[in-house]
Amino acid sequence: MKSVLSRPVAVMICLTAMAFLLSAMPTWAITITNVTTDTVIFSTDFESETEVSSLPYADPSVDADPTNPGGVGTWIVNEGDGQATHVQVTNSLTSPDPGPFQGDNYVRVMRTSYYTHALAMTSAPQTNAGDVIQMEEMVFISSGEQAGSPVAAMGIVSESKGLLSHLLLDQSGVVFNSVSGSGNALIPELVFFPNAWNKLEQTYVVGADTYDATLNGITVTGLALYDTANVGSVGGVRLTGNGSQSTYYDACIPGVDIQVIPGDANGDQTVDDVDAAILAANWQGTGKRWKDGDFNLDGNVDDMDATLLATNWQADTPAASVPEPSTFVLAMAGLMALAATTRRKRS
Ligand SMILES: [Ca+2]
Ligand SMILES: [Ca+2]
Numbered sequence: 001m002k003s004v005l006s007r008p009v010a011v012m013i014c015l016t017a018m019a020f021l022l023s024a025m026p027t028w029a030i031t032i033t034n035v036t037t038d039t040v041i042f043s044t045d046f047e048s049e050t051e052v053s054s055l056p057y058a059d060p061s062v063d064a065d066p067t068n069p070g071g072v073g074t075w076i077v078n079e080g081d082g083q084a085t086h087v088q089v090t091n092s093l094t095s096p097d098p099g100p101f102q103g104d105n106y107v108r109v110m111r112t113s114y115y116t117h118a119l120a121m122t123s124a125p126q127t128n129a130g131d132v133i134q135m136e137e138m139v140f141i142s143s144g145e146q147a148g149s150p151v152a153a154m155g156i157v158s159e160s161k162g163l164l165s166h167l168l169l170d171q172s173g174v175v176f177n178s179v180s181g182s183g184n185a186l187i188p189e190l191v192f193f194p195n196a197w198n199k200l201e202q203t204y205v206v207g208a209d210t211y212d213a214t215l216n217g218i219t220v221t222g223l224a225l226y227d228t229a230n231v232g233s234v235g236g237v238r239l240t241g242n243g244s245q246s247t248y249y250d251a252c253i254p255g256v257d258i259q260v261i262p263g264d265a266n267g268d269q270t271v272d273d274v275d276a277a278i279l280a281a282n283w284q285g286t287g288k289r290w291k292d293g294d295f296n297l298d299g300n301v302d303d304m305d306a307t308l309l310a311t312n313w314q315a316d317t318p319a320a321s322v323p324e325p326s327t328f329v330l331a332m333a334g335l336m337a338l339a340a341t342t343r344r345k346r347s
């Protein structure tokens with residue numbers, strides 16, 4: 001590490017970081033935990049990496065593969081077409097890079113060939129049938145991604161690196177479960193926010209032929225595995241990017257939860273004018289998604305969605321108190337004005 005800091009400052013930062021890491025370790029992410037044996041079998045937040053790109057994607061000056069110094073488990077990086085820029089640890093704050101979620105460093109993965117990915121391999125294969133394996137990570141996909149091209153953001157792999165689960169996140173804000181031979185099935189309950197950090201978790205019981213997925217606090221159980229031929233061992237997690245820009249991954253911050261709030265179209269955890277404008281712009285639209293203002297996931301943006309937005313107006317957590325009646329009326333009035341403007345524009 002370059003010593004650009006004065007010694008007292010550096011010592012203070014180190015002590016603070018150590019205290020934080022110690023308190024954070026049980027819930028570090030990208031984390032894979034054997035819940036049954038209470039053992040962290042993979043963890044990284046990319047903060048200890050020595051080779052880090054400070055430039056926006058793609059930075060041709062460094063390879064910057066994750067190596068996980070001091071962490072639990074190992075990385076296997078496959079830059080399928082041989083270009084070292086397709087998996088890089090970075091601390092870039094420059095768009096299109098989103099900036100980190102935890103600490104300074106995070107990783108970006110771009111897939112120009114099917115084979116480009118990074119594997120977070122556990123410290124040991126988990127082979128005890130019935131053991132509960134839990135993983136979590138933060139993922140960011142820019143809304144400028146290639147439309148209609150799903151992103152394999154997280155797949156549990158077996159000891160032999162064969163896919164157990166294959167969860168696909170799409171820049172349009174939808175999630176698919178991929179099953180070998182059967183294609184991709186939409187998971188309508190799950191909400192993915194493009195252009196925002198999302199919290200993704202998966203749980204797999206060793207030997208089972210289904211898994212559970214939790215995205216931004218919403219859980220769907222009993223999802224079919226990608227390939228049941230790989231049942232019997234858990235070796236790690238595969239992270240993949242999209243075909244036109246990078247997909248970004250970082251650790252979860254312990255104690256900070258990203259949760260879906262009805263009315264929060266853009267996933268910034270607050271229901272406000274920005275969300276009302278998104279809803280108004282899509283008013284009376286069909287074939288819509290959460291990111292368009294369809295908060296009850298029926299495909300239409302209408303009164304029911306406006307009511308959900310108004311009910312959660314200025315909510316910054318799902319448990320926030322109900323707004324004062326005056327606030328509620330103001331919100332509804334503003335919303336209806338926006339909606340009326342949109343209607344007039346269209347007629
Ligand atoms: Ca690289
Ligand atoms: Ca980090």
Ligand SMILES: [Ca+2]
Pocket residue numbers: 263264265266267268269270271272274275
């Ligand atoms: Ca919002």
Ligand SMILES: [Ca+2]
Pocket residue numbers: 293294295296297298299300301302304305
């Ligand atoms: Ca709706």
